[in-house]
Amino acid sequence: MIENKFFEAFKYGGVVSKCIDWMRYTHNLPEVKQRGIENRDEASKEKEERYYKETLPNEIVKETEAFKREVLPRMGEMLDEIEDNIRGSKTDTERDFYLYSLFKPFGESGCNIAGIYNPTAETAQMKQSRRHERAKSVARNFISLTVKQEQAGTVEKCTGFYVGVMMDFADRLDALLRFVFEIDMMRLQKECGIYLKFHRITGSVATYRGSEELTRELISALPAEIGQIKPQREELHRKCEVLISGGYLKRTDTGYKRTPKMTKALLAYFLEKYRVDCGLTYFPEMEFNEMFGEERLGKARSQLADNKHGDGKPKGYEIIDSLFDGQL
Numbered sequence: 001m002i003e004n005k006f007f008e009a010f011k012y013g014g015v016v017s018k019c020i021d022w023m024r025y026t027h028n029l030p031e032v033k034q035r036g037i038e039n040r041d042e043a044s045k046e047k048e049e050r051y052y053k054e055t056l057p058n059e060i061v062k063e064t065e066a067f068k069r070e071v072l073p074r075m076g077e078m079l080d081e082i083e084d085n086i087r088g089s090k091t092d093t094e095r096d097f098y099l100y101s102l103f104k105p106f107g108e109s110g111c112n113i114a115g116i117y118n119p120t121a122e123t124a125q126m127k128q129s130r131r132h133e134r135a136k137s138v139a140r141n142f143i144s145l146t147v148k149q150e151q152a153g154t155v156e157k158c159t160g161f162y163v164g165v166m167m168d169f170a171d172r173l174d175a176l177l178r179f180v181f182e183i184d185m186m187r188l189q190k191e192c193g194i195y196l197k198f199h200r201i202t203g204s205v206a207t208y209r210g211s212e213e214l215t216r217e218l219i220s221a222l223p224a225e226i227g228q229i230k231p232q233r234e235e236l237h238r239k240c241e242v243l244i245s246g247g248y249l250k251r252t253d254t255g256y257k258r259t260p261k262m263t264k265a266l267l268a269y270f271l272e273k274y275r276v277d278c279g280l281t282y283f284p285e286m287e288f289n290e291m292f293g294e295e296r297l298g299k300a301r302s303q304l305a306d307n308k309h310g311d312g313k314p315k316g317y318e319i320i321d322s323l324f325d326g327q328l
Contacts, residue, residue, distance in 0.1 A: 002078045003085075005071050006169075009162070010105035010113065015063040017111040018056060019159040025052050026155070029141055057155050064158045072165070079172050086181060099183070100192045102173065106166060107194040116142055117163055118195045140279035147276050170196035236274055239323055243270070246319065255291035265314035267292060268300035273324050 009015045023029060082102070089095035106114035119139055146160035170185070174197070177183040189195045240256055243249045248262040258267050271288050285298035304312045 001081055002071065002074045003081045006075075006078055007102075007105045009063070009067055009071070010166075011110050014105075014111060015060055015067065016113055016159075016162045018060050018063075019155055019162060020111055020113065020116065022052060022056050022060065022155045023142065023145065023159060027141070027145060029138065060155050060158050061153055064161060068161075075168070075172065079176055082173070083176060083180060099177075099188055103189070103192050103194040103196065106196055107192075113162060113166060114194050114196055117166075118197070136279065143276060143279070166196055235278060239270075239274065242323055248319070252293060254293065257293050263314060263316070264294065264297075264300050265304060266316050266320065267294070268297050269304060269312075269314050269317055270320045270323075271297065272301050272304070273320055277324055 011017070085098055086095060089098060103114075104110055106112070108115055117139055119136065142159075146156050146163065151157065174185040177185045177188075189197075240249055243262070244251065244256075246261075247259060248266075249256045249258055251257075258264070262270075271292075272283065275283055283298055283301055285296075288297050289295060304314060
């Protein structure tokens with residue numbers, strides 16, 4: 001079953017767990033768990049350093065390439081298996097137990113990639129506390145390290161890849177549950193305390209279940225999307241003013257509108273840079289669409305990685321990079 005192979009990567013001790021372990025150790029991120037006893041001899045230290053410098057990265061890259069080759073192309077097949085398993089549940093309790101098991105590998109009992117990159121459950125219980133700020137800081141550190149890494153074959157790049165896989169799986173599962181079984185995945189996340197996605201982006205779900213118009217209509221009856229975070233508008237407005245002075249944007253009654261000087265891809269690049277810079281752990285597409293009078297900015301953002309240079313940077317990116325580097 002491809003489902004087992006997929007979740008094996010996200011279980012505790014799997015390749016994603018190894019990525020998180022390496023990231024914490026190598027970049028000295030919070031909650032680093034030292035291997036071995038505290039008073040180690042020099043031989044033990046050398047062995048540990050060699051493990052994190054050579055052995056573990058090689059294992060991670062090798063296992064990630066195997067995942068891309070053997071598992072990723074079969075995501076559609078895996079969702080068919082999940083659909084069959086849901087239909088095969090004899091009672092509602094059995095069905096719910098199975099559905100919750102789909103989230104567990106992403107939480108604390110697994111690799112906890114959801115808890116690190118989407119610390120919604122943790123922060124919701126401790127707003128304004130030190131632990132709340134710490135959880136947000138951990139997320140920002142991990143996001144910064146994985147987003148900024150452009151070199152292939154690195155553990156940071158592999159970690160970012162698995163974050164993308166988690167988000168893709170979330171969109172596919174959301175579409176399956178809503179449109180086939182009329183089950184709200186956002187509610188399931190809240191109940192089990194593991195959040196694979198902060199909110200539902202209509203365009204992303206529509207990719208797997210029909211047109212965007214139909215998708216919007218079908219989900220309109222669902223509860224309000226959880227975890228929506230309004231962007232830190234003051235800093236965004238300041239940067240927009242700079243772009244206005246350069247002829248890239250103009251003001252409107254509802255926010256801003258790009259001029260012919262700024263392509264949609266460049267606007268998406270600007271907003272993604274802003275998201276990373278201010279530590280948002282998701283791309284608030286709906287807010288951005290409304291503010292800039294656009295549609296499907298999330299899709300434009302996702303297409304950046306497919307540009308002809310393969311570096312995720314659209315034509316004219318230099319002006320945006322200069323803006324965030326403090327040169328403008």
